[in-house]
Amino acid sequence: MKRIIVVAAMLALSAGAVVADQNQVKQTQAQMKETGKNAGAIAAMLKGEKPYDQATVDAALARFEDTAKKLPTLFPESSKGIKLEGDYSTSPKIWEDKAGFEQHIASYAKAVADTKGRVKDIDTLKAEMPPLFKQCGGCHETYRLKKG
Template sequence: MFRLAAVVAAVTVMATAVVAQTDVVAERKSVMRESGKYFYGALPRMLRGEAPYDQATVDAAFTAFADSAKKIPGLYPESSKNAPRTSDYSASPKIWENKADFEAKVAAYGKSIEAARPKATSLDGLKEAHALVRAGCDSCHDSYRVRH
């Protein structure tokens, strides 16, 4: 009986760990997709002249980027290193081998958003702002995102 209780307790702990791991991966993917919706979708459509310049959408995009910069550091715990693959992209194990560099990239990304945001008040300004933010997304993806 005692042994059974111990097994049940151990299984519960394991199940909780798996759920926590899956949640954090789902959460960071949803943060990334929210940025991606603007960065790869709404903003390029304006830049290509396929949609009119819309300041409210631009502001919402920068709010999403700034929000992601705040959340990313807490969304990559060591426990999520070997999380099962759930989409075409996953986090490289190098993140946890070079945690200081990863964190430096998040900080640089945050700074690029702050520098870009005040420029994003016109179509011309948005061009420059979009390029600045791109450098932040790409420098992290190039090192730490794996495409399957």
């Protein structure tokens, strides 16, 4: 009887951990989708599809800064291998090359900090955003996998 209770308790704890890990993955996906949405708004301005809007730029840079602060905690070891929704999944390289991943995070955070406060018009947007977007793309190329 004691074994059954112990096994049941272990299964319940294990199930709770899986739910917590899936919740972490959903939070990570939501954070990254919102960051991508803001990047898209900036890209539309850079392409001339939308007029320059300082409030949109400021909101996007604030989101990028928030993401930079959260990135170190968004991909815990416990989330490795969890199935993701959407077209992309995390690469195992996030955990296999933790130092490289952390270096990308630091580079992204620096690019955000370097950009924040410098963008005042479309010309400074065109000058300042490519290095920041390059940081995003570099991490995605290495640590994100396209499904299919």
